[in-house]
Amino acid sequence: MTSEIIYKYLSNEASEQEVQLLFEWIDASEENKKHFITLKKTWALTALSEDLSKKSTPVIAIQPKKKSIQYLKYAAVFLVLCGLVKVAFNFNQKAKSSKEIILELANGRSEYITKDNQTKLVNDKGDLIAKKFSNQIIYFGKVQDQEVVYNTLKVPYGKKFKLTLSDGTVVSLNSGTTLKYPEQFGINGKRNVYLTGEAFFEVAKDKQHPFIVNANQVDIEVLGTKFNVSAYPENPSVNGTLVEGSIEMYEAENKLNAVLLQPNQMATWNNNSKKITTKEVDPGFYSAWTKGELAFKDTPFSTIAKIIQRTYDVEIINENAVLARQNFTGTIKISESSVENILELLKRDTPFNYSVKGNTITITNLR
Amino acid sequence: MNNNSSFELHLFESFKEGDETAFTYFYDKYFRRITAFSIQFIYDKDEAENLAQEALLYLWQNKETVESLNGIQSFLYTYAKSKCLNMIRHNKVKDKFKSEVLNQKERELDIEILNSVQFDTLELTELERLIQESISDLPPKTREVFIKKRFENKKNAEIAEEMQVTLKAVEAHMTKALKILKTKLSDYLFLIFILICNN
Numbered sequence: 326m327t328s329e330i331i332y333k334y335l336s337n338e339a340s341e342q343e344v345q346l347l348f349e350w351i352d353a354s355e356e357n358k359k360h361f362i363t364l365k366k367t368w369a370l371t372a373l374s375e376d377l378s379k380k381s382t383p384v385i386a387i388q389p390k391k392k393s394i395q396y397l398k399y400a401a402v403f404l405v406l407c408g409l410v411k412v413a414f415n416f417n418q419k420a421k422s423s424k425e426i427i428l429e430l431a432n433g434r435s436e437y438i439t440k441d442n443q444t445k446l447v448n449d450k451g452d453l454i455a456k457k458f459s460n461q462i463i464y465f466g467k468v469q470d471q472e473v474v475y476n477t478l479k480v481p482y483g484k485k486f487k488l489t490l491s492d493g494t495v496v497s498l499n500s501g502t503t504l505k506y507p508e509q510f511g512i513n514g515k516r517n518v519y520l521t522g523e524a525f526f527e528v529a530k531d532k533q534h535p536f537i538v539n540a541n542q543v544d545i546e547v548l549g550t551k552f553n554v555s556a557y558p559e560n561p562s563v564n565g566t567l568v569e570g571s572i573e574m575y576e577a578e579n580k581l582n583a584v585l586l587q588p589n590q591m592a593t594w595n596n597n598s599k600k601i602t603t604k605e606v607d608p609g610f611y612s613a614w615t616k617g618e619l620a621f622k623d624t625p626f627s628t629i630a631k632i633i634q635r636t637y638d639v640e641i642i643n644e645n646a647v648l649a650r651q652n653f654t655g656t657i658k659i660s661e662s663s664v665e666n667i668l669e670l671l672k673r674d675t676p677f678n679y680s681v682k683g684n685t686i687t688i689t690n691l692r
Numbered sequence: 693m694n695n696n697s698s699f700e701l702h703l704f705e706s707f708k709e710g711d712e713t714a715f716t717y718f719y720d721k722y723f724r725r726i727t728a729f730s731i732q733f734i735y736d737k738d739e740a741e742n743l744a745q746e747a748l749l750y751l752w753q754n755k756e757t758v759e760s761l762n763g764i765q766s767f768l769y770t771y772a773k774s775k776c777l778n779m780i781r782h783n784k785v786k787d788k789f790k791s792e793v794l795n796q797k798e799r800e801l802d803i804e805i806l807n808s809v810q811f812d813t814l815e816l817t818e819l820e821r822l823i824q825e826s827i828s829d830l831p832p833k834t835r836e837v838f839i840k841k842r843f844e845n846k847k848n849a850e851i852a853e854e855m856q857v858t859l860k861a862v863e864a865h866m867t868k869a870l871k872i873l874k875t876k877l878s879d880y881l882f883l884i885f886i887l888i889c890n891n
Contacts, residue, residue, distance in 0.1 A: 328867045335732075336841070336866075338848075341789050348797045362805050364874050369732040369805075371823055371842055371873070 331361060335368045424481035424638065428462070431474035431508055438462075438486070448474075454491070454508055461487035468509045477505045480522070483638030485614075492516060493529035494536065497615045500635040501557065510534070523555040525615045528570075538565075539577065543594040543601070547572040552586075553612045559631065563594040566611040574601055619657040626651050626671075637664045640685045645677045648688060704761040715755075718764055719748050725765075726772050733776040733802045734785050747771040769809075777806050826876045830869055837865035 330347045333339040339347065351358050426438040432449060438459065446455035446462070455464040462478070480486045480498045488496045491509040494516075498504055502522025510516050516536040528536045530549025538545040540556035541563045550570025556563040565574050567586045574592040575583035576599065584592050584601045591606040613620035619632055626648050630641040636659055643649055651674070657667060664686065668679055679688045706714035726744035727737070734740055747768045751758070758767055779785055780799050787795045830838060836855065840846045841862075846854075848862045855862075 328871060329863060332863070332867050332870055335870075337735075341791065341794065344789065344794055344798075345791070348794060348801075351801070360874070361801070362808060364870060365732065365801075365805050366809055367823075367870070367873050369729050370809075371827075 327357075331364055335365060424483065426481065426484055426486050427479045428457075429477040429479070431476060448508065460485075461489065463489040464491040464509065466491050466509045467512050469512060471511075473507045473509070473511045473514070475505050476508045477503060479503045481638065482635050490516075490518075490529075492531060492534070492536075495527040497525040499523035499525075499614050500638070520554055520556055522557055523553070523614070525551075525553045525612050527551045540565075541594065542577055542596065542599075543574055544577050545572050545574045553608070553615075555611070557631075557635075561596040564591055564611070565594075566591040566606060566608050568608040568612065576601070613656065614659075617659045619659060621653050621655055621657075623652045623654055625649075626653065629653060629671075633664060633667060638684065639664055641688065642685065643688045645675075645688050645690050647690075648675050648677050651675045700761055704764070708755055708758070710755070715752055718751075722765060722768050723748060726768050729769065730772050730776055733806060734779055735788055736786060739779075743772060743775050747775070773806050773809060777803060780806075822876065823873075826873050829876075830872060834865045834869050834872075837862055838869040841866060 327347070327350055330339060330343050330350075334344060334347055347361075351361050428436045428438055430436065430446075438457065444457045445453055446457055446464075448454050452466070454466055455462050478486065478488060478498065480500060480502045482501045484500055486498045488498065488504070488506070490496065490506055496504060496506075496518075499522060502520070502524060504522075504524060505519040507517070514534070516531070516534050518536075518538055520538050520540045524538075526536075526538065526547075528547050528549050528551070532548055536547045536549075538547075538554050540554055541558075543563050545552070545554060545565050547570065550572055551568040552570075552572050553566045553568070554563065555566075563574075565572060565586065567588050567590055569588055571586060571588075572592075573583055573585050574594065575581075576594070582599070582601065584603055586592050586603065589605055589608055590603050591608075591611065592601055592603045594601050610620045610622060619636060621629055626643070630643060633639065634641055648671070653671065653674070665681075668686070668688075671677075672679075676691050677688050678691055679686055703714040703717050707718060723741075723744050726747050727740045730740040730743045731737060734743070750771055751764065751767055754767075758764055780803055785799065788798065789795050827835060827838065833855075837851055840851045840854070841848070848859055848866075852859045852862045
């Protein structure tokens, strides 16, 4: 137990609480202290490596775009630590009472997906079509094409959810996302789903039945592959990022306006220009959210604010012009960071004041 | 090892005569080590790199005082140690924790650790050998994890994926490696301590 904490401490991965425990343990006896000193000494002397701080910052490492700021690197460690200490505002908990994940069934009935209610979903004929858990639903079975009916799943801000569709396709849904999908896919037709928001798809291979994500004004057609689609209504664009396999993105109204994507490419549809552009990207960056991380790369604060709003279900009002222009790079582990942690970190780069009132955060200039 | 030694001995001679290429060799060899050592006490990569650079510059400026090949690392580590101590004592090390008590406690411990390391020429050479030996004595899997973590700077998750094991297993291997190294090296460090005191 202690060894593990010492090791975590040495690799800068221990929480403030753990460090507290460790130091108490060290204080408990001379023996313990000697043991610790020997270990740290060994650790320091066996160290050969560079880039220590860069790679070992466990939770948050936000680097400002242009400035080189030294203390941020270890501030990261600091932030992890205070992330574990429950801070005054727990936005998530507040959200729970008011917003739940909603499943709309084919017959118009709506159900809330709440904690620990593993239930079975049966259709009107009484056939078992899905199993429902608190954080995911698994569908199974196929039906005649004319019998295809749709369910809709709505994930509010501050939540995430996972679906296994009846063909075995796994869909991770990000906060603030709605997905409409067949309760059971048809035997012959294409596999159509309708997305608003962001989702990561791992499409089950089935050459006979192309899988189509309808998002905004574009469709993304695939056979079997892994890819991320971001189509939030507040954004004037749809992004499709391919991890594996191949996908085609085309304008729903004009199928000739199309691009075929290779892995590690991202296609972006623009509502205004009606054009689709592609570029090479690191797909891991765009699917980081499925692993509970927020990843930024030269990301403008306005975008970060939107992501924070969705992830933590808060509202951010920014009245600080300097911050609005600033870009940030870094990764944040959602479960271990609060909104406050993130703001405190950003503040170290670009100083600002903020106040919290209910679920609303107002960012202002320094007085 | 022997080849290396004679090679390094040769370089050391050139270094003493003011050969910059020879100095570059030692710079490359020790820059990362001194950085990595210092970072354990001042917790800032940039500061640690500055410190290592300073140490090496200081070495170059005082090359005539270094009497042997082994004296180089002893010189550098001693410089790093006193610099780290100074920084801690003068509150130049940034606070890591929210709690001032913890920050204070950490500084005290770090001062004690630094003071307990004697960078005696013999100790370092012997220690390096022992570290090498102890690492190669680790069970294969544990060694692999340890090397990936300590020398290749990989994250636990990366190691887990590369080796197709769980995160928990990686942590367990690291804990085990440290335990073994600690046992082997602690005897040794203790011995050195006695030797120094008796001298």
